[in-house]
Amino acid sequence: MAFATTVRVRYADTDAMGVVYHANYLVWFEVGRNELMRSWEMPYVQFEEKGILVPVVEANIHWRFPARYDDLLRVEACLAELSPAKLKFAYRIVRDSDGKLLCDGFTLHGFMSREVRPMALPKAAPDLYEALMKKIEPRG
Amino acid sequence: MAFATTVRVRYADTDAMGVVYHANYLVWFEVGRNELMRSWEMPYVQFEEKGILVPVVEANIHWRFPARYDDLLRVEACLAELSPAKLKFAYRIVRDSDGKLLCDGFTLHGFMSREVRPMALPKAAPDLYEALMKKIEPRG
Amino acid sequence: MAFATTVRVRYADTDAMGVVYHANYLVWFEVGRNELMRSWEMPYVQFEEKGILVPVVEANIHWRFPARYDDLLRVEACLAELSPAKLKFAYRIVRDSDGKLLCDGFTLHGFMSREVRPMALPKAAPDLYEALMKKIEPRG
Amino acid sequence: MAFATTVRVRYADTDAMGVVYHANYLVWFEVGRNELMRSWEMPYVQFEEKGILVPVVEANIHWRFPARYDDLLRVEACLAELSPAKLKFAYRIVRDSDGKLLCDGFTLHGFMSREVRPMALPKAAPDLYEALMKKIEPRG
Numbered sequence: 001m002a003f004a005t006t007v008r009v010r011y012a013d014t015d016a017m018g019v020v021y022h023a024n025y026l027v028w029f030e031v032g033r034n035e036l037m038r039s040w041e042m043p044y045v046q047f048e049e050k051g052i053l054v055p056v057v058e059a060n061i062h063w064r065f066p067a068r069y070d071d072l073l074r075v076e077a078c079l080a081e082l083s084p085a086k087l088k089f090a091y092r093i094v095r096d097s098d099g100k101l102l103c104d105g106f107t108l109h110g111f112m113s114r115e116v117r118p119m120a121l122p123k124a125a126p127d128l129y130e131a132l133m134k135k136i137e138p139r140g
Numbered sequence: 141m142a143f144a145t146t147v148r149v150r151y152a153d154t155d156a157m158g159v160v161y162h163a164n165y166l167v168w169f170e171v172g173r174n175e176l177m178r179s180w181e182m183p184y185v186q187f188e189e190k191g192i193l194v195p196v197v198e199a200n201i202h203w204r205f206p207a208r209y210d211d212l213l214r215v216e217a218c219l220a221e222l223s224p225a226k227l228k229f230a231y232r233i234v235r236d237s238d239g240k241l242l243c244d245g246f247t248l249h250g251f252m253s254r255e256v257r258p259m260a261l262p263k264a265a266p267d268l269y270e271a272l273m274k275k276i277e278p279r280g
Numbered sequence: 281m282a283f284a285t286t287v288r289v290r291y292a293d294t295d296a297m298g299v300v301y302h303a304n305y306l307v308w309f310e311v312g313r314n315e316l317m318r319s320w321e322m323p324y325v326q327f328e329e330k331g332i333l334v335p336v337v338e339a340n341i342h343w344r345f346p347a348r349y350d351d352l353l354r355v356e357a358c359l360a361e362l363s364p365a366k367l368k369f370a371y372r373i374v375r376d377s378d379g380k381l382l383c384d385g386f387t388l389h390g391f392m393s394r395e396v397r398p399m400a401l402p403k404a405a406p407d408l409y410e411a412l413m414k415k416i417e418p419r420g
Numbered sequence: 421m422a423f424a425t426t427v428r429v430r431y432a433d434t435d436a437m438g439v440v441y442h443a444n445y446l447v448w449f450e451v452g453r454n455e456l457m458r459s460w461e462m463p464y465v466q467f468e469e470k471g472i473l474v475p476v477v478e479a480n481i482h483w484r485f486p487a488r489y490d491d492l493l494r495v496e497a498c499l500a501e502l503s504p505a506k507l508k509f510a511y512r513i514v515r516d517s518d519g520k521l522l523c524d525g526f527t528l529h530g531f532m533s534r535e536v537r538p539m540a541l542p543k544a545a546p547d548l549y550e551a552l553m554k555k556i557e558p559r560g
Contacts, residue, residue, distance in 0.1 A: 010454070012163060012447045014156035016209045021152055022336045023310075026303040027432045034430070034490075045490050056302045060340045066396065069156045070454075070465050116346065150314070152307045162476045163450075166443040167292045174290070174350075185350050196442045200480045206536065210314075210325050256486065292443060294436035296489045301432055349436045 001076040001092060002137060005035040009071045019066035025093060025103045026059065032077030033089045033107070040135055042128065050125055053112040054087070061105035065095075072096040078137040084120040086110050087132065141216040141232060142277060145175040149211045159206035165233060165243045166199065172217030173229045173247070180275055182268065190265055193252040194227070201245035205235075212236040218277040224260040226250050227272065281356040281372060282417060285315040289351045299346035305373060305383045306339065312357030313369045313387070320415055322408065330405055333392045334367070341385035345375075352376040358417040364400040366390050367412065421496040421512060422557060425455040429491045439486035445513060445523045446479065452497030453509045453527070460555055462548065470545055473532045474507070481525035485515075492516040498557040504540040506530050507552065 007028055015021040037044050047054055067073055074096045081088035086108060093103040111121045121129045147168055155161040177184050187194055207213055214236045221228035226248060233243040251261045262269045287308055295301040317324050327334055347353055354376045361368040366388060373383040391401045402409045427448055435441040457464050467474055487493055494516045501508035506528060513523040531541045542549040 008451075008454075010447060011155050011157075011450055012161055015151050016154035016156070016158045017151075017333060017335065018156045018158075019335075022339070023152060023303045023306040026306065027430060030303075030431055031428075034428075043490065053297060055297065055299075055346075056343055058340075058342050059302070060338075062338050063336055066335075070463065148311075148314075150307060151310055157473060157475065159475075162479075163443045163446040166446065167290060170291055170443075171288075174288075183350065193437060195437065195439075195486075196483055198480075198482050199442070200478075202478050203476055206475075210323065291435050291437075292441050294441075295431050296434035296436070296438045297431075298436045298438075303432060 001078040001090070003036045003039055003078060004074045004076045005032060006096060007031055007073050007075060009067050009069055009073065011069055014069050017066075019068055022061075022063055025061060025063065025105075028073070028075050028093060029059075029077070029089070029091045029105065029107055032075035032091050036077040036079070036089070040131070042131060047128065050128070051114055052119065052121070052124055052128075053114065053116070054109045055112060055116075056107050057086070057110045058108040059105060061103065063103050065100060065102045067093075067095065067102050073102070079132065079135045080106060080138060082132050082136055084122050084129070085118060141218040141230070143176045143179055143218060144214045144216045145172060146236060147171055147213050147215060149207050149209055149213065151209055154209050157206075159208055162203055165201060165203065165245075168213070168215050168233060169199075169217070169229070169231045169245065169247055172215035172231050176217040176219070176229070180271070182271060187268065190268070191254055192259065192261070192264055192268075193254065193256070194249045195252060195256075196247050197226070197250045198248040199245060201243065203243050205240060205242045207233075207235065207242050213242065219272065219275045220246060220278060222272050222276055224262050224269070225258055281358040281370070283316045283319055283358060284354045284356045285312060286376060287311055287353050287355060289347050289349055289353065291349055294349050297346075299348055302341075302343055305341060305343065305385075308353070308355050308373060309339075309357070309369070309371045309385065309387055312355035312371050315355075316357040316359070316369070320411070322411060327408065330408070331394055332399065332401070332404055332408075333394065333396070334389045335392060335396075336387050337366070337390045338388040339385060341383065343383050345380060345382050347373075347375065347382050353382070359412065359415045360386060360418060362412050362416055364402050364409070365398060421498040421510070423456045423459055423498060424494045424496045425452060426516060427451055427493050427495060429487050429489055429493065431489055434489050437486075439488055442481075442483055445481060445483065445525075448493070448495050448513060449479075449497070449509070449511045449525065449527055452495035452511050455495075456497040456499070456509070460551070462551060467548065470548070471534055472539065472541070472544055472548075473534065473536070474529045475532060475536075476527050477506070477530045478528040479525060481523065483523050485520060485522045487513075487515065487522050493522065499552065499555045500526060500558060502552050502556055504542050504549070505538055
């Protein structure tokens with residue numbers, strides 16, 4: 001994937017197995033897509049300012065190898081798919097020191113109004129839809 | 141304290157020291173005061189429905205002894221102080237199996253409007269203020 | 281599913297969209313399988329005491345409808361599949377007041393030694409494997 | 421304070437009031453002291469490698485003004501006090517855009533063995549005690 005940001009594992013992220021608690025990878029996926037969108041100069045807050053929420057509707061996650069306290073991780077993210085109603089981000093989380101793959105997965109998001117009703121992005125914000133179309137990186 | 145509710149320690153709550161991560165006790169304080177208010181038939185949502193937010197403005201916490209995965213904990217909570225602008229809850233978290241004190245502390249809360257401006261509860265909701273006055277348990 | 285436990289949505293679980301932050305459903309999946317195993321009188325701690333860790337290796341989650349602060353949720357869980365190396369739990373999270381389905385999904389877990397090496401449960405703990413076999417609920 | 425690091429507010433950090441959930445500031449205090457110690461070339465992991473745990477035993481926190489989603493925050497941290505048995509960190513969390521103070525507080529930590537017994541740092545690791553002495557910044 002073309003984009004990456006880093007996170008440092010906090011004590012708060014770990015659990016009594018001595019490794020990172022699995023649900024935290026979903027939070028790092030959020031960090032990844034958020035920083036990816038900022039890198040496009042289309043930060044997620046810009047969607048919300050236009051009244052477009054983009055909640056997660058599905059996720060699939062594979063945990064390959066555990067991360068530990070104080071590890072520096074590289075969160076790779078890309079826009080894998082886009083349709084008028086949905087978009088899909090793919091992620092890879094690797095250990096920065098040696099590039100070992102720890103976790104990968106995707107999240108699928110719907111475009112929703114503030115009343116949490118589905119909306120068609122090309123109608124609601126054609127400029128954003130246009131711009132997103134150019135960011136698709138189909139093979140991750 | 142007169143009131144107690146229970147929580148079970150989740151893997152998510154623990155950290156790589158093998159014990160509960162310290163910040164989670166603040167979340168259990170929330171559970172304690174929330175269930176305390178429900179037991180009064182004055183659930184916190186009722187405040188919000190009247191446009192009164194009650195955010196935390198100060199906290200003090202002592203961690204005495206660690207809790208571990210799967211421990212059943214008793215969260216004791218009481219209303220320790222009340223003024224027109226603020227209220228203070230006190231807490232004790234003890235291990236249910238043997239009553240050992242694990243953590244105690246207090247949280248201080250301000251009455252705020254939706255615009256996060258301080259408000260005087262006796263003016264905004266005299267009935268709630270009246271009712272809260274009767275719930276003070278000064279010595280915990 | 282035959283088994284259910286309940287959780288109350290905490291302020292800590294919500295986010296600025298006014299609903300529950302998606303990653304917290306994974307934590308409630310943990311609560312569900314933990315209480316399911318306790319109901320079998322095979323609590324997860326018993327596995328760890330025998331040196332068997334059961335970390336999550338894959339998850340799939342569908343978020344159908346948002347939960348809100350103070351909602352009471354019913355977490356249904358069942359053992360969907362079992363093999364010598366892995367087990368799979370399925371979950372449904374529904375709003376207790378009206379039974380509305382909010383979230384469903386599964387988690388796949390591997391049997392691992394303390395050194396995080398895969399192990400065969402029938403060899404490591406034939407009694408636990410036997411007992412788990414009887415708990416499979418294939419259609420959820 | 422002489423040292424600062426930054427954190428970006430995640431959706432995961434916010435709550436249904438539209439602002440950051442209060443307990444997360446304790447996690448950012450952890451980030452602050454962790455990066456402070458790394459800046460000294462005395463990362464916290466180095467303590468653990470010598471068998472010295474440094475758990476939090478007390479905290480006091482004032483929440484002054486709310487942080488919001490996507491805010492960039494500056495976490496200032498310093499070593500405020502040191503004794504053979506304890507050390508105290510002080511913190512200030514300010515909004516990076518305008519320097520507004522959002523939260524301040526301290527955490528008090530004890531030096532403990534792996535068996536969670538108090539220990540005297542000058543005995544257990546005189547070099548670390550010596551080095552820490554030079555880092556005290558009494559007035560924050």
